[in-house]
Amino acid sequence: MSPTRRDLDPDQVRRYVAASLGPQVEVADCGPLTGGGFAAVWWVRLDDGRQVVLKVGPPPQVPLLRYERDMIGAEARYLRLVAARAPGVPVPALLHHGHHPELGDWLLTARLPGRTLWELTRAGADVGPLRAEFGRALAALHAVTGDRYGYDGGRAAAPTWRGAYPAMVDDLLADAADWDVPLPVPAARIRELVARHAAVLDAVRRPALLHFDGWAGNVLAVDGPDGVPRLSGLVDGERHLWGDPLVDLVSPLLFRRAEDEPDDPLVRAYRAASPFPLDAPARRRLGLYRLHLYLLMTVEMPSRGITASSDPGRVERLAGLVDAELADLTRPLPARRVAP
Template identity: 90%
Template sequence: MSASPTRRDLDPARVRRYLTASLGPAGEVADCGPLSGGGFAAVWWVRLADGRDVVLKVGPPPHVPLLRYETDMIGAEARYLRLVAARAPAVPVPALLHHGRHPELGDWLLTARLPGRTLWDLTRAGADVGPLRAEFGRALAALHAVTGDRYGYDGGRATAPTWRGAYTAMVDDLLADAADWAVPLPVPASRIRALVARHAAVLDVVRRPALLHFDGWAGNVLAVDGPDGTPRLSGLVDGERHLCGDPLLDLVSPLLFRRAEDEPDDPLVRAYRAAAPFALDEGARRRLGLYRLHLYLLMTVEMPSRGITAESDPGRVALLAELLDAELADLAGSRR
């Protein structure tokens, strides 16, 4: 398990407390154990005495410092799950069973456990994941059909009346976090702000705040075997980082460390464009570049808060520095 300071230490006795607080007598635990994944929250699978399989996700302890956009992320996921269930029921997400807050236990979610293996595991095992990626692309298009009530985040986090304003506020918050945590960046923060300002007008084409998952990397996509043995989409999980804005933002994490505009025949990109057509023109390419800049900046800035250092994970540090520098160079060389 990760030594991330944001991840609470759980054990079976503590898990039982959360289940009792969530379900009362119906929360009797038969078995449980930790799930692997990201470093923000503690996530455990639980088999209840009545045979149900559920997932417990517990937020960080209240004294642990967080990045600005991470405020109330457990509550944000609860809001996301309710919204998707109500307005995009075709998108497979876990059923929300309980969202709890308690002075001692903190903030937590209890959801149904969706079946399946991750797209990440299937890809590494050499499975034919093309049809699954296409399903994922169509699910993203269905999610994006939901129109939010704002651009950016909810809950008092970075938001604005326009997508340009929200994106700029999101980057400004990350740069402020970088300063707070003394995170070294490839170039001065002022240079990043100047490049964003130089290209921000390209974001004004976005006139509707679409609901975005944001964190659609392969580890958050679940699949089960279909009747013919081909993996079929069974769930999209970990929606706590959701926001509202440009649908193109959701083509960055699913092609992590790659460029969607350079892979128009990727099954996900092709299926998404068939369901929600858009042109991969110069404006779209610059928007995608800005969104990769945002993601790589986020992944860089979050490292100290997760206990990650150049000594503990030199490969990640070097890779993100290279990717961030490349996006900054591309933006510096692009016309307005």
């Protein structure tokens, strides 16, 4: 079990619900939800019939990665932002964000219906239309503009994306040192290659709101009238940040390359709603963002209680992916063609 995830029981869930909605609201039934590793997440049916979700942050004494500080509060801010500025993007309604010396930080939200895109894909469902809807929802989310690049709450941030992205990588490398996480290549080589490609980050001139964690387990769908799954929600926005929209084309195509799959329904729908070129600088930025994600997935292993035996092959797979991205970043960008 992840050290950051509290071990809850039904009595504790009742305390959180009472602290959120008042003692007059009672829990009719509840149970844990699976899938996440950071927070404890339980579904709850209230005595008035409402279906809600309780998400409880780590105990205060548990060490976290640098970007994970106040992630429950970050999700509350994300949900308020989306509800106010991108209301067409389906996210859970925030019912309460609480903080208590004993209970810690928690959220109570409405429970959205549906199965995850991950479950539907494994079941062989036709998920093309769903992935296209997801792409359009990401484009709507990215229309929201912030006042900084990177994270909020005193975490890695800068006035420019060229400043924020290296700061995010530096924090991960510092976490790796703190946790004694072996990296597949020396940290100095990673820093050197990131610095070498800082110029391609200057193309990002607007801090867009990014979900960041749009893997298939965070996309919900219900069957439409035609039986084809339709988007019902995007969940787990606690890792949101501000920056280059291309960041959000990495997790939805995990272990793949968006630039090599322009006809993927998500990529095609996103580019129709928010056009951008898949040119050499964009490909280089996508490579940088995959590098960041693979580093994060490597560095977070001890803080999540993940070992080589609990997740066989993870270390080797991530090391190979990091090495491949670094190899691509080592190659020079193609020269721009100049019109005669």
